[in-house]
Amino acid sequence: MRKLLTVKGCADELQVSTKTIYRAVWSGALVAHRVAGRLRISPAALEAYLQDRQTGSGPTGGDRV
Numbered sequence: 001m002r003k004l005l006t007v008k009g010c011a012d013e014l015q016v017s018t019k020t021i022y023r024a025v026w027s028g029a030l031v032a033h034r035v036a037g038r039l040r041i042s043p044a045a046l047e048a049y050l051q052d053r054q055t056g057s058g059p060t061g062g063d064r065v
Helices: 007-014 018-027 043-055
Strands: 033-034 038-040
Touching: 007 018, 007 043
Parallel strands: none
Antiparallel strands: 033 038
16 A cells, blocks of 8 residues: 655655645645545655646746746
């Protein structure tokens, strides 16, 4: 079974706030699933989100200056 990350786990991994992760999920930039009423993010979805952010191909665009 694959390990799923919590919102806090993703936030800790990326060194951002949980609010940032929730925004990414609600905007559709980061795919999450509800498990027992809580959001869970797969490591593959987190990696895809990071790749989209680097290339600028995702809904949130690339790095902003």
